[in-house]
Amino acid sequence: MTALLVDSHCHLDRLELTPFGGMLEGVLDHAREQGVGWFLCVSIDLDNAPTVLQLAESHANVFASVGVHPNEQGIEEPGEETLAELASHPRIVAIGETGLDYFRSEGDLEWQRERFRRHIRAAHKVGKPLIVHSRDAREDTLKVLAETGAAEVGGVMHCFVDDWDTAERALDLGFYISFSGIVTFRSADALREVARRVPLDRLLVETDSPYLAPVPHRGKGNVPGYVRHVAEHIAELRGLPYEALAEQTTENFFRLFSAARRG
Numbered sequence: 001m002t003a004l005l006v007d008s009h010c011h012l013d014r015l016e017l018t019p020f021g022g023m024l025e026g027v028l029d030h031a032r033e034q035g036v037g038w039f040l041c042v043s044i045d046l047d048n049a050p051t052v053l054q055l056a057e058s059h060a061n062v063f064a065s066v067g068v069h070p071n072e073q074g075i076e077e078p079g080e081e082t083l084a085e086l087a088s089h090p091r092i093v094a095i096g097e098t099g100l101d102y103f104r105s106e107g108d109l110e111w112q113r114e115r116f117r118r119h120i121r122a123a124h125k126v127g128k129p130l131i132v133h134s135r136d137a138r139e140d141t142l143k144v145l146a147e148t149g150a151a152e153v154g155g156v157m158h159c160f161v162d163d164w165d166t167a168e169r170a171l172d173l174g175f176y177i178s179f180s181g182i183v184t185f186r187s188a189d190a191l192r193e194v195a196r197r198v199p200l201d202r203l204l205v206e207t208d209s210p211y212l213a214p215v216p217h218r219g220k221g222n223v224p225g226y227v228r229h230v231a232e233h234i235a236e237l238r239g240l241p242y243e244a245l246a247e248q249t250t251e252n253f254f255r256l257f258s259a260a261r262r263g
Contacts (some may be wrong), residue, residue: 004246005231006038006253007031007224008178009097009131009158009206012062013041013051016210016221028059031225035246037061039224040257042097042131042158044069046076049086056091063260065131067096067119070112071104078115083122093259095123096131097158100144103136113144120148123155129256130155132175138166145173156256159208160194167194171202176256178204181214181222184233195234204256205230205249 012024020026031039038061043049045068056064066086068078087095098119100112123130132155134141145151156176160167167177177198183191195203205227207214213222214229235245254260 002035004243004250005034005036005205005227006040006250007036007207007209007227008040008156008204008249008253009042009180010039010209010224011042011044011211012039012055012224013048014210015223019221020223024055027223027225028061030223031227034225034228036225036227038250038253038260038262039063040065040093040253040260042094043067044097045072046078046082046086053086053089053091063093063257064091065094065096066092067094067098067131068115069097070099070101070115070133078118080118080121080125083119084125087122087126087128090259092128093257094129094131094155095119095126096155097133098130099133100137100141101133101135102140113140116141116144117148120144120150120153123153124149127153128259129153131158132156133158134162138162142166142169142173145170145175151175154256156204158206159212161191162194163190164194164197167198171199176202176204176252178206179230179234180206180208181212181218181226181230184215184229185218186215192237196237200238200240200245200248201252203234203249204252205234 052064151174159180209222235242
């Protein structure tokens with residue numbers, strides 16, 4: 001099948017490989033069979049950053065990011081200079097994932113906001129876009145992005161789950177909106193309305209695999225090939241041919257992550 005899609009956010013180093021003969025190549029072959037040709041493997045802390053980079057270095061169609069997830073604690077705290085140095089590698093196309101998550105963290109969360117700011121400063125240094133995670137923190141996420149001039153580097157609101165007002169404010173900051181399998185869930189009517197309204201040239205699709213498998217695989221392990229279900233669902237919502245939606249989201253990906261090359 002002709003490769004049309006990019007899985008713009010996955011964690012290839014965390015997949016359950018047993019159904020694929022214990023080999024990542026089996027996962028990537030399955031994805032190619034579904035028309036998925038490129039993958040952005042996203043870092044969640046500095047410990048797994050070398051693994052993520054190695055995957056990108058050994059696969060021409062895999063790109064990598066560097067960053068520390070907002071919920072990660074008890075780990076090496078990312079310094080601005082360290083992030084910038086790691087992100088200068090040509091196979092690193094983004095800073096993240098970073099952002100704010102108030103769902104799993106309690107108390108004074110200024111440490112999360114300061115970590116987020118360091119990632120944004122690093123993105124400014126290297127001129128690469130941000131991958132932003134935001135959960136139960138929409139106001140503070142948008143406030144930090146605005147205050148730090150994040151619009152100058154841009155990025156994506158990954159695994160978007162908020163309302164249209166939030167999406168519109170992020171779009172006004174120059175950010176893209178990425179939808180995961182959540183948009184296929186029965187309970188996601190409000191999110192589907194956002195997916196209908198986001199400008200087509202600012203829309204991305206992702207799996208966030210191994211998490212959040214879309215319908216019809218909900219509740220099972222997720223893999224990059226399932227991003228096709230997300231794209232097909234959004235194409236149907238918008239009354240577009242699947243191929244048009246797939247080609248546009250792929251064009252959007254390579255425009256945003258300009259360090260990535262189709263190969």
